[in-house]
Amino acid sequence: MEIINVRDLEAAAQKVIPTVGFGYISGSAGEGWTKRENEAAFKRVTIMPHYLTGYGSTDLTASLLGSKLSLPIIVSVMGGHGMAHVTAEAGTAKGAAEAGTLFTTGSQSTLSMEEIAQASPGPKWFQIYLPADRGKARELLERAKAAGYLAIVLTIDGVGGGTAQTEWRNRFRVSLPSGNFSERSPQKRNLGWEDVEFIQMATRLPVLIKGVLSAELAAEAVERGCAGIQVSNHGGRNLDDVPATITVLPRIAEAVGGRIPIIMDGGIRRGQDVFKALALGANAVAVARPVIYGLALGGWMGVQGVLEHLKAELEVTMRHAGARSISEISRRSLTV
Incomplete structure (x- = not known):
């Protein structure tokens, strides 16, 4: 599958994903401002080239909680894989592994976490919407650990559900099948730090929280022993008019001070976005939506193609910016 621009994939995927599925995958909350702003905000950050460095090769490898990756781009959790392609999360996980990176699957995946783990040898994390029933929550966490997942990602911004209007405008509601439950378990909406501690104690695996948008919450996550944070507004799906992730990232990074890894999602469509x-x-x-569009268009090879295209664009950007490795990318390379 030839990719010229990752943005082109959305229109192409719309032709092959059923209307209900595409509406769910591409949907946004409210009027869609936050979803659009996630991408638009990158345009307000520009890159300052740095030439005559004498540098030759570039090193794009990264390490994340002990996992060695070929690129600093991972696959974020998202529903709807099964609506995009028959292989569902198994195809996405295989594509991520072939690209040399990490895949995050979720508690509401189409396939079971065990099926996904068996489909790919690559590193994987397990995202959880915490069930209100502690027994069912513990069972999910124990299964994830037994299946070889290396970390747990707790989504914290699902407290009020979503306010997506796409499904209502198209007069449908999506009920996603789940490979991890014989019957649906109510999600705990009133999350607190005691729930993070519960997960930490239940698995002894690294625990990250996903949905951080403030420096204050990021700093507290460090103090509470979180292994990492994911700066995320849920792709603009849960609540409109919240800030784009790239705009809050600098203050969050300052608050964290390098003590734990920071992952950012939202609006990544080019290697230049990754660099910024x-x-x-x-x-x-x-990344999530572009990967699912790649899955819809080419199965696991489409997923691999999306990731490798972003990697190639990042490498070109690094060469122009005079960065030989990921560690050499800094704010000095930008004009903000």
């Missing part, structure tokens, strides 16, 4: 996020303090970025 790394320069503003992220250790890695996470």
Whole structure:
């Protein structure tokens, strides 16, 4: 599958994903301002080239909580894989592994976490919407650890559900199948730090929280023993008129001070976007919608193609910016 621009994939995927599925995957909350702003905000950050460095090769490898990656781009959790392609999360996980990176699957995945783990040898994290029933929550966490998942990602911004209007405008509601439950378990909406501690104690795996948008919450996450944070506004799906992730990243990075890794998602469509996020303090970025569009168009090879295209664009950007490795990308490379 030839990719010229990752943005082109959305229109192409719309032709092959059923209307209900595409509406869910591409949907946004409210009027869609936050979803659009996630991408638009990158345009207000520009890159300052640095030439005559004498540098030759570039090193794009990264390390994230002990996992060695070929690129600082991971696959974020998102629903709807099964609506995009028959292989569902198994195809996405395989594509991520072939690209040399990490895949995050979720508690509401189409396939079971065990099926996904068996489909790919690459590193994987398990995202959880914490069930209100502690027994069912513990069971999920124990299964994830037994299946070989290396970390747990707790989504914290699902407290009020979503306010997506796309489904209502198209007069449908999506009920996603789940491979991890024989019957649906109510989600705990009133999350607190005691829930983070519960997960930490239940698995002894690294625990990250996803949905951080403030420096204050980021700093507290460090103090509470979180292994990492994911700066995320849920792709603009849960609540409109919240800030674009790239705009809050610098203050969050300052508050964290390098003590734990920061992953940022939202609006990543080019390698230049990856570069800007790394320069503003992220250790890695996470992508979701472009990967699912790649899955819809080419199965696991489409996923691999999206990731490798972003990697190639990042490498070109690094050469122009005079950065030989990921660690050399800094705010000095930007004009903000």
